[in-house]
Amino acid sequence: MSTAEAASREKVRDRVLFVVVLTVFLDLVGFGITIPLLPFYVKPMVSEEWAGIITGLLISSYSFAQALATPVLGRLSDRMGRRSVIVLSLAGNAASMVLFAAAVNFQVLWCLFVSRLLAGATAGNLAACQAAIADVTEKHERAPAMGRLGAGIGLGMIMGPVIGGVTAKIALWAPPIAAAVMALADLVLAAALMPETRPVREPERAGHDAYRGPTRDERRREPSFSEIVADKRVATVLQMYFLTFMAMTVLNVAFPLLSHDRFGWTAEQVGYMFAIFGVSGVVIQGFLIKRLSARFSELGLVETAAALMLVGMLCAAFSTQPWMMVLANVLIGVGVAINNPSISSLASKYAREDQRGTVLGYAQSTGSWARTIWPATWGFMYNRVAPISPFLGAAAGAALLLGVALVLHKQDTPAPEQG
Secondary structure (H helix, E strand, O other), X not given: OOHHHHHHHHHHHHHHHHHHHHHHHHHHHHHHHHHHHHHHHHOOOOOHHHHHHHHHHHHHHHHHHHHHHHHHHHHHHXXXXXXXXXXXXXXXXXXHHHHHHHHHHHOOHHHHHHHHHHHHHHHHHHHHHHHHHHHHOOHHHHHHHHHHHHHHHHHHHHHHHHXXXXXXXXXXXXXXXXXXXXXXXXXXXXXXXXXXXXXXXXXXXXXOOOOOOOOHHHHHOOOOHHHHOOOHHHHHHHHHHHHHHHHXXXXXXXXXXXXXHHHOOOHHHHHHHHHHHHHHHHHHHHXXXXXXXXXOOHHHHHHHHHHHHHHHHHHHHOOOOHHHHHHHHHHHHHHHHHHHHHHHHHHHHHOOHHHHHHHHHHHHHHHHHHHXXXXXXXXXXXXXXXXXXXXXXXXXXXXXXXXXXXXXXHHOOOOOOOO
8 A cells, every 4th residue: 555545544534533433422412411311301291100210211212222223224334335324313313302302391201202212213323333433444443443432432421411411501401402403513524524434346247337235136135133143253242242231231220329328429429420430431442442452452351341340340239438339430430441442343353344334233232232121120129139239240241241252262263354
Protein backbone atom coordinates (compact mmCIF):
# COMPACT_ATOMS: atom_id res chain seq x y z
CA MET A 1 0.00 0.00 0.00
CA SER A 2 1.40 3.40 -1.03
CA THR A 3 1.70 6.30 1.37
CA ALA A 4 -1.18 8.09 -0.37
CA GLU A 5 -3.41 5.00 -0.17
CA ALA A 6 -2.57 4.52 3.51
CA ALA A 7 -3.38 8.15 4.25
CA SER A 8 -6.68 7.87 2.38
CA ARG A 9 -7.61 4.69 4.27
CA GLU A 10 -6.82 6.33 7.60
CA LYS A 11 -8.93 9.36 6.68
CA VAL A 12 -11.93 7.15 5.87
CA ARG A 13 -11.37 5.11 9.04
CA ASP A 14 -11.24 8.20 11.24
CA ARG A 15 -14.38 9.65 9.64
CA VAL A 16 -16.28 6.41 10.14
CA LEU A 17 -15.10 6.15 13.74
CA PHE A 18 -16.21 9.72 14.44
CA VAL A 19 -19.72 9.10 13.11
CA VAL A 20 -20.31 5.71 14.75
CA VAL A 21 -18.91 6.78 18.13
CA LEU A 22 -21.12 9.87 18.05
CA THR A 23 -24.09 7.68 17.10
CA VAL A 24 -23.76 5.25 20.00
CA PHE A 25 -22.96 8.15 22.34
CA LEU A 26 -26.28 9.79 21.46
CA ASP A 27 -28.10 6.44 21.71
CA LEU A 28 -26.90 6.12 25.29
CA VAL A 29 -27.52 9.80 26.04
CA GLY A 30 -31.15 9.22 25.08
CA PHE A 31 -31.24 6.10 27.23
CA GLY A 32 -29.57 7.89 30.15
CA ILE A 33 -31.86 10.90 29.85
CA THR A 34 -35.03 8.85 30.14
CA ILE A 35 -34.23 5.89 32.44
CA PRO A 36 -33.49 7.82 35.69
CA LEU A 37 -36.66 9.89 35.20
CA LEU A 38 -38.99 7.02 34.27
CA PRO A 39 -40.56 6.73 37.76
CA PHE A 40 -41.46 10.44 37.63
CA TYR A 41 -43.07 9.95 34.21
CA VAL A 42 -45.01 6.84 35.25
CA LYS A 43 -46.38 7.89 38.65
CA PRO A 44 -48.96 10.41 37.32
CA MET A 45 -50.28 7.76 34.92
CA VAL A 46 -50.84 4.78 37.26
CA SER A 47 -51.65 4.02 40.87
CA GLU A 48 -48.85 3.92 43.44
CA GLU A 49 -48.79 0.11 43.75
CA TRP A 50 -48.32 -0.28 39.99
CA ALA A 51 -45.64 2.38 39.49
CA GLY A 52 -42.65 0.14 40.16
CA ILE A 53 -44.01 -2.73 38.06
CA ILE A 54 -44.80 -0.49 35.09
CA THR A 55 -41.38 1.16 35.32
CA GLY A 56 -39.70 -2.25 35.22
CA LEU A 57 -41.80 -3.33 32.24
CA LEU A 58 -40.86 -0.16 30.37
CA ILE A 59 -37.16 -0.88 30.92
CA SER A 60 -37.60 -4.49 29.80
CA SER A 61 -39.61 -3.45 26.74
CA TYR A 62 -36.64 -1.42 25.49
CA SER A 63 -34.26 -4.39 25.80
CA PHE A 64 -36.87 -6.76 24.33
CA ALA A 65 -37.25 -4.62 21.20
CA GLN A 66 -33.49 -4.24 20.94
CA ALA A 67 -33.04 -8.02 21.15
CA LEU A 68 -35.48 -8.57 18.28
CA ALA A 69 -34.23 -5.71 16.10
CA THR A 70 -30.46 -6.01 16.42
CA PRO A 71 -29.98 -9.16 14.30
CA VAL A 72 -32.40 -7.79 11.70
CA LEU A 73 -30.51 -4.50 11.43
CA GLY A 74 -27.20 -6.36 11.39
CA ARG A 75 -28.41 -8.52 8.48
CA LEU A 76 -29.77 -5.45 6.68
CA SER A 77 -26.39 -3.77 7.06
CA ASP A 78 -24.80 -6.72 5.23
CA ARG A 79 -27.35 -6.36 2.42
CA MET A 80 -28.11 -2.61 2.22
CA GLY A 81 -24.96 -1.15 3.72
CA ARG A 82 -23.94 0.20 7.12
CA ARG A 83 -24.61 3.84 6.32
CA SER A 84 -28.26 3.31 5.33
CA VAL A 85 -29.03 1.36 8.50
CA ILE A 86 -27.35 3.93 10.75
CA VAL A 87 -29.19 6.87 9.13
CA LEU A 88 -32.51 5.01 9.29
CA SER A 89 -32.00 4.13 12.96
CA LEU A 90 -31.17 7.73 13.86
CA ALA A 91 -34.41 8.88 12.27
CA GLY A 92 -36.28 6.25 14.28
CA ASN A 93 -34.50 7.29 17.47
CA ALA A 94 -35.50 10.91 17.00
CA ALA A 95 -39.10 9.87 16.32
CA SER A 96 -39.18 7.71 19.46
CA MET A 97 -38.06 10.64 21.60
CA VAL A 98 -40.70 12.96 20.15
CA LEU A 99 -43.29 10.26 20.85
CA PHE A 100 -41.93 9.91 24.39
CA ALA A 101 -42.30 13.65 24.99
CA ALA A 102 -45.88 13.57 23.69
CA ALA A 103 -46.71 10.61 25.96
CA VAL A 104 -45.35 12.48 28.98
CA ASN A 105 -47.07 15.75 28.14
CA PHE A 106 -50.49 14.17 27.53
CA GLN A 107 -49.99 11.31 30.05
CA VAL A 108 -50.73 8.47 27.62
CA LEU A 109 -49.24 5.25 28.99
CA TRP A 110 -49.58 3.09 25.87
CA CYS A 111 -47.80 5.78 23.88
CA LEU A 112 -44.96 5.65 26.40
CA PHE A 113 -44.60 1.90 25.78
CA VAL A 114 -44.62 2.40 22.01
CA SER A 115 -41.88 5.01 22.31
CA ARG A 116 -39.68 2.67 24.38
CA LEU A 117 -40.22 -0.19 21.94
CA LEU A 118 -39.28 2.08 19.02
CA ALA A 119 -36.25 3.41 20.92
CA GLY A 120 -35.07 -0.13 21.66
CA ALA A 121 -35.55 -1.22 18.06
CA THR A 122 -33.56 1.71 16.68
CA ALA A 123 -30.83 1.23 19.31
CA GLY A 124 -30.18 -2.05 17.49
CA ASN A 125 -27.92 -0.01 15.17
CA LEU A 126 -24.98 -0.98 17.40
CA ALA A 127 -24.35 -4.06 15.24
CA ALA A 128 -24.14 -1.91 12.09
CA CYS A 129 -21.78 0.49 13.89
CA GLN A 130 -19.52 -2.38 14.97
CA ALA A 131 -19.60 -3.88 11.48
CA ALA A 132 -18.62 -0.51 9.98
CA ILE A 133 -15.62 -0.38 12.32
CA ALA A 134 -14.64 -3.92 11.35
CA ASP A 135 -14.90 -2.94 7.66
CA VAL A 136 -12.38 -0.09 7.93
CA THR A 137 -9.87 -1.49 10.42
CA GLU A 138 -7.19 -4.13 10.26
CA LYS A 139 -7.33 -6.95 12.79
CA HIS A 140 -4.69 -5.38 15.04
CA GLU A 141 -6.64 -2.08 15.06
CA ARG A 142 -10.03 -3.60 15.80
CA ALA A 143 -10.01 -3.95 19.59
CA PRO A 144 -8.82 -0.34 20.16
CA ALA A 145 -11.44 0.89 17.68
CA MET A 146 -14.15 -1.10 19.46
CA GLY A 147 -12.80 0.45 22.67
CA ARG A 148 -13.48 3.93 21.29
CA LEU A 149 -17.02 2.79 20.56
CA GLY A 150 -17.28 1.56 24.15
CA ALA A 151 -15.95 4.90 25.37
CA GLY A 152 -18.77 6.61 23.48
CA ILE A 153 -21.25 4.35 25.25
CA GLY A 154 -19.68 5.08 28.63
CA LEU A 155 -19.64 8.84 28.04
CA GLY A 156 -23.29 8.68 26.97
CA MET A 157 -24.15 6.89 30.21
CA ILE A 158 -22.46 9.71 32.14
CA MET A 159 -23.89 12.64 30.18
CA GLY A 160 -27.43 11.32 29.75
CA PRO A 161 -28.51 11.69 33.40
CA VAL A 162 -26.79 15.09 33.62
CA ILE A 163 -28.58 16.43 30.53
CA GLY A 164 -31.84 14.90 31.73
CA GLY A 165 -31.55 16.54 35.14
CA VAL A 166 -30.79 19.96 33.68
CA THR A 167 -33.50 19.93 31.01
CA ALA A 168 -36.12 18.47 33.38
CA LYS A 169 -36.07 21.83 35.20
CA ILE A 170 -37.77 23.28 32.10
CA ALA A 171 -40.50 20.61 31.90
CA LEU A 172 -40.76 16.82 32.07
CA TRP A 173 -41.16 16.66 28.28
CA ALA A 174 -37.95 18.66 27.70
CA PRO A 175 -35.36 15.84 28.23
CA PRO A 176 -36.70 13.58 25.44
CA ILE A 177 -37.02 16.59 23.12
CA ALA A 178 -33.35 17.38 23.80
CA ALA A 179 -32.47 13.78 22.91
CA ALA A 180 -34.50 14.04 19.69
CA VAL A 181 -32.69 17.23 18.64
CA MET A 182 -29.30 15.56 19.20
CA ALA A 183 -30.35 12.47 17.22
CA LEU A 184 -31.46 14.65 14.30
CA ALA A 185 -28.14 16.53 14.36
CA ASP A 186 -26.28 13.21 14.25
CA LEU A 187 -28.49 12.07 11.36
CA VAL A 188 -27.42 15.10 9.33
CA LEU A 189 -23.75 14.46 10.15
CA ALA A 190 -23.99 10.76 9.27
CA ALA A 191 -25.72 11.52 5.96
CA ALA A 192 -23.12 14.14 5.08
CA LEU A 193 -19.89 12.62 6.37
CA MET A 194 -20.10 8.85 6.58
CA PRO A 195 -19.08 6.81 3.53
CA GLU A 196 -20.46 3.35 2.87
CA THR A 197 -18.05 0.77 4.28
CA ARG A 198 -19.67 -2.58 3.44
CA PRO A 199 -17.41 -4.60 1.07
CA VAL A 200 -19.05 -4.58 -2.36
CA ARG A 201 -18.77 -7.71 -4.47
CA GLU A 202 -17.87 -7.48 -8.12
CA PRO A 203 -20.74 -7.86 -10.59
CA GLU A 204 -21.08 -11.43 -11.81
CA ARG A 205 -22.28 -10.75 -15.36
CA ALA A 206 -20.92 -8.45 -18.01
CA GLY A 207 -22.96 -5.35 -18.57
CA HIS A 208 -23.57 -4.68 -14.87
CA ASP A 209 -21.57 -1.62 -13.91
CA ALA A 210 -22.42 -1.82 -10.21
CA TYR A 211 -23.49 -4.35 -7.66
CA ARG A 212 -27.23 -3.88 -7.07
CA GLY A 213 -27.75 -6.02 -3.99
CA PRO A 214 -28.45 -9.70 -3.49
CA THR A 215 -30.57 -11.65 -5.95
CA ARG A 216 -33.57 -13.71 -4.83
CA ASP A 217 -31.46 -16.86 -4.90
CA GLU A 218 -28.74 -15.16 -2.87
CA ARG A 219 -31.25 -14.07 -0.26
CA ARG A 220 -32.49 -17.63 0.04
CA ARG A 221 -28.91 -18.73 0.70
CA GLU A 222 -28.39 -16.20 3.51
CA PRO A 223 -27.25 -18.05 6.64
CA SER A 224 -29.76 -18.96 9.30
CA PHE A 225 -29.01 -18.66 13.00
CA SER A 226 -28.24 -22.39 13.15
CA GLU A 227 -25.72 -22.01 10.33
CA ILE A 228 -24.10 -19.02 12.04
CA VAL A 229 -23.63 -20.89 15.34
CA ALA A 230 -22.38 -23.99 13.53
CA ASP A 231 -19.01 -22.25 13.87
CA LYS A 232 -18.23 -23.18 17.47
CA ARG A 233 -16.16 -20.06 17.98
CA VAL A 234 -19.09 -17.81 17.04
CA ALA A 235 -21.43 -19.85 19.25
CA THR A 236 -18.99 -19.46 22.13
CA VAL A 237 -18.77 -15.69 21.68
CA LEU A 238 -22.57 -15.48 21.83
CA GLN A 239 -22.44 -17.37 25.13
CA MET A 240 -19.86 -14.88 26.35
CA TYR A 241 -22.15 -11.96 25.47
CA PHE A 242 -25.02 -13.51 27.40
CA LEU A 243 -22.87 -14.21 30.47
CA THR A 244 -21.38 -10.70 30.37
CA PHE A 245 -24.76 -9.00 30.49
CA MET A 246 -26.07 -11.54 32.98
CA ALA A 247 -23.41 -10.26 35.38
CA MET A 248 -23.71 -6.58 34.44
CA THR A 249 -27.45 -6.24 34.98
CA VAL A 250 -27.13 -6.93 38.72
CA LEU A 251 -25.80 -3.36 39.04
CA ASN A 252 -29.05 -1.83 37.78
CA VAL A 253 -31.22 -3.70 40.28
CA ALA A 254 -29.39 -5.10 43.30
CA PHE A 255 -26.52 -2.63 43.74
CA PRO A 256 -28.74 0.38 44.64
CA LEU A 257 -30.94 -1.78 46.91
CA LEU A 258 -28.08 -3.41 48.81
CA SER A 259 -26.11 -0.19 49.26
CA HIS A 260 -29.22 1.56 50.61
CA ASP A 261 -30.36 -1.29 52.88
CA ARG A 262 -26.91 -2.10 54.23
CA PHE A 263 -25.23 1.32 54.43
CA GLY A 264 -28.07 3.83 54.06
CA TRP A 265 -26.84 5.30 50.79
CA THR A 266 -29.07 7.88 49.14
CA ALA A 267 -30.04 8.03 45.48
CA GLU A 268 -27.42 10.77 45.03
CA GLN A 269 -24.66 8.56 46.45
CA VAL A 270 -25.73 5.65 44.26
CA GLY A 271 -25.65 8.06 41.32
CA TYR A 272 -22.03 8.87 42.09
CA MET A 273 -21.23 5.15 41.91
CA PHE A 274 -22.78 4.89 38.47
CA ALA A 275 -20.81 7.94 37.39
CA ILE A 276 -17.61 6.21 38.54
CA PHE A 277 -18.66 3.16 36.54
CA GLY A 278 -19.11 5.30 33.43
CA VAL A 279 -15.82 7.15 33.93
CA SER A 280 -14.01 3.81 34.21
CA GLY A 281 -15.40 2.86 30.82
CA VAL A 282 -14.38 6.13 29.21
CA VAL A 283 -10.82 6.07 30.57
CA ILE A 284 -10.10 2.42 29.80
CA GLN A 285 -11.90 2.12 26.48
CA GLY A 286 -10.94 5.56 25.26
CA PHE A 287 -7.28 5.61 26.28
CA LEU A 288 -5.94 2.33 27.68
CA ILE A 289 -7.51 -0.47 25.63
CA LYS A 290 -5.19 0.20 22.67
CA ARG A 291 -2.12 -0.43 24.82
CA LEU A 292 -3.70 -3.43 26.49
CA SER A 293 -4.72 -5.04 23.19
CA ALA A 294 -1.21 -4.49 21.82
CA ARG A 295 0.26 -6.54 24.69
CA PHE A 296 -2.45 -9.13 25.27
CA SER A 297 -4.84 -11.16 23.12
CA GLU A 298 -8.57 -10.46 23.15
CA LEU A 299 -9.21 -13.74 24.96
CA GLY A 300 -6.55 -12.92 27.54
CA LEU A 301 -8.29 -9.60 28.18
CA VAL A 302 -11.69 -11.31 28.51
CA GLU A 303 -10.22 -13.72 31.06
CA THR A 304 -8.78 -10.85 33.09
CA ALA A 305 -12.04 -8.92 32.88
CA ALA A 306 -14.10 -11.91 34.00
CA ALA A 307 -11.82 -12.41 37.01
CA LEU A 308 -12.21 -8.73 37.99
CA MET A 309 -15.98 -8.95 37.68
CA LEU A 310 -16.06 -12.14 39.75
CA VAL A 311 -14.03 -10.58 42.57
CA GLY A 312 -16.14 -7.40 42.42
CA MET A 313 -19.41 -9.32 42.76
CA LEU A 314 -18.14 -11.25 45.77
CA CYS A 315 -16.78 -8.06 47.33
CA ALA A 316 -20.22 -6.46 47.05
CA ALA A 317 -22.04 -9.53 48.36
CA PHE A 318 -19.91 -9.78 51.51
CA SER A 319 -19.23 -6.07 52.06
CA THR A 320 -19.24 -4.92 55.67
CA GLN A 321 -17.99 -1.36 55.07
CA PRO A 322 -19.01 1.28 52.50
CA TRP A 323 -15.51 1.32 50.98
CA MET A 324 -15.98 -2.33 50.02
CA MET A 325 -19.00 -1.39 47.90
CA VAL A 326 -16.95 1.36 46.27
CA LEU A 327 -14.15 -1.12 45.54
CA ALA A 328 -16.67 -3.62 44.16
CA ASN A 329 -18.07 -0.97 41.82
CA VAL A 330 -14.59 -0.06 40.55
CA LEU A 331 -13.60 -3.71 39.97
CA ILE A 332 -16.80 -4.46 38.08
CA GLY A 333 -16.54 -1.22 36.09
CA VAL A 334 -12.94 -1.91 35.03
CA GLY A 335 -13.80 -5.51 34.17
CA VAL A 336 -16.74 -4.50 31.99
CA ALA A 337 -14.70 -1.76 30.29
CA ILE A 338 -11.99 -4.26 29.32
CA ASN A 339 -14.37 -7.06 28.41
CA ASN A 340 -16.90 -5.48 26.08
CA PRO A 341 -14.62 -4.20 23.28
CA SER A 342 -12.61 -7.42 23.48
CA ILE A 343 -15.57 -9.72 22.85
CA SER A 344 -16.85 -7.37 20.10
CA SER A 345 -13.46 -7.66 18.41
CA LEU A 346 -13.61 -11.46 18.75
CA ALA A 347 -17.06 -11.57 17.16
CA SER A 348 -15.90 -9.52 14.17
CA LYS A 349 -12.78 -11.68 13.72
CA TYR A 350 -14.60 -14.99 13.86
CA ALA A 351 -17.32 -13.84 11.45
CA ARG A 352 -16.91 -14.19 7.71
CA GLU A 353 -16.39 -10.84 6.03
CA ASP A 354 -19.79 -10.97 4.30
CA GLN A 355 -21.56 -11.89 7.58
CA ARG A 356 -20.03 -9.45 10.06
CA GLY A 357 -23.17 -7.39 10.48
CA THR A 358 -25.28 -10.52 10.91
CA VAL A 359 -22.95 -12.07 13.50
CA LEU A 360 -22.54 -8.83 15.44
CA GLY A 361 -26.31 -8.39 15.31
CA TYR A 362 -26.85 -11.80 16.88
CA ALA A 363 -24.18 -11.01 19.46
CA GLN A 364 -25.83 -7.77 20.52
CA SER A 365 -29.22 -9.46 20.48
CA THR A 366 -27.90 -12.12 22.86
CA GLY A 367 -26.85 -9.35 25.24
CA SER A 368 -30.25 -7.69 24.90
CA TRP A 369 -32.02 -10.94 25.80
CA ALA A 370 -29.87 -11.11 28.92
CA ARG A 371 -30.84 -7.51 29.77
CA THR A 372 -34.49 -8.47 29.27
CA ILE A 373 -34.42 -11.61 31.45
CA TRP A 374 -32.02 -10.93 34.30
CA PRO A 375 -33.13 -7.60 35.87
CA ALA A 376 -36.48 -9.12 36.88
CA THR A 377 -34.70 -12.27 38.05
CA TRP A 378 -32.26 -10.35 40.26
CA GLY A 379 -35.09 -8.30 41.73
CA PHE A 380 -37.07 -11.43 42.60
CA MET A 381 -34.01 -13.08 44.14
CA TYR A 382 -33.19 -9.98 46.20
CA ASN A 383 -36.69 -9.83 47.72
CA ARG A 384 -37.57 -13.52 47.95
CA VAL A 385 -34.25 -15.36 48.44
CA ALA A 386 -31.62 -13.11 50.06
CA PRO A 387 -30.09 -9.69 49.39
CA ILE A 388 -26.71 -11.23 48.52
CA SER A 389 -28.18 -13.85 46.16
CA PRO A 390 -28.17 -11.67 43.01
CA PHE A 391 -24.47 -10.92 43.50
CA LEU A 392 -23.69 -14.59 44.01
CA GLY A 393 -25.64 -15.40 40.85
CA ALA A 394 -23.78 -12.71 38.91
CA ALA A 395 -20.49 -14.03 40.32
CA ALA A 396 -21.43 -17.47 38.97
CA GLY A 397 -22.03 -15.85 35.57
CA ALA A 398 -18.60 -14.19 35.67
CA ALA A 399 -17.00 -17.52 36.66
CA LEU A 400 -18.69 -19.22 33.71
CA LEU A 401 -17.47 -16.43 31.43
CA LEU A 402 -13.92 -17.02 32.66
CA GLY A 403 -14.25 -20.77 32.07
CA VAL A 404 -15.67 -20.37 28.56
CA ALA A 405 -12.89 -17.93 27.61
CA LEU A 406 -10.21 -20.31 28.91
CA VAL A 407 -11.64 -23.20 26.88
CA LEU A 408 -11.87 -21.07 23.73
CA HIS A 409 -8.30 -19.84 24.28
CA LYS A 410 -7.05 -23.40 23.98
CA GLN A 411 -9.05 -24.05 20.81
CA ASP A 412 -8.61 -20.68 19.11
CA THR A 413 -7.46 -20.65 15.49
CA PRO A 414 -7.25 -17.77 12.97
CA ALA A 415 -10.66 -16.75 11.66
CA PRO A 416 -11.47 -16.92 7.92
CA GLU A 417 -11.86 -13.61 6.17
CA GLN A 418 -13.78 -14.90 3.14
CA GLY A 419 -16.60 -17.38 2.82
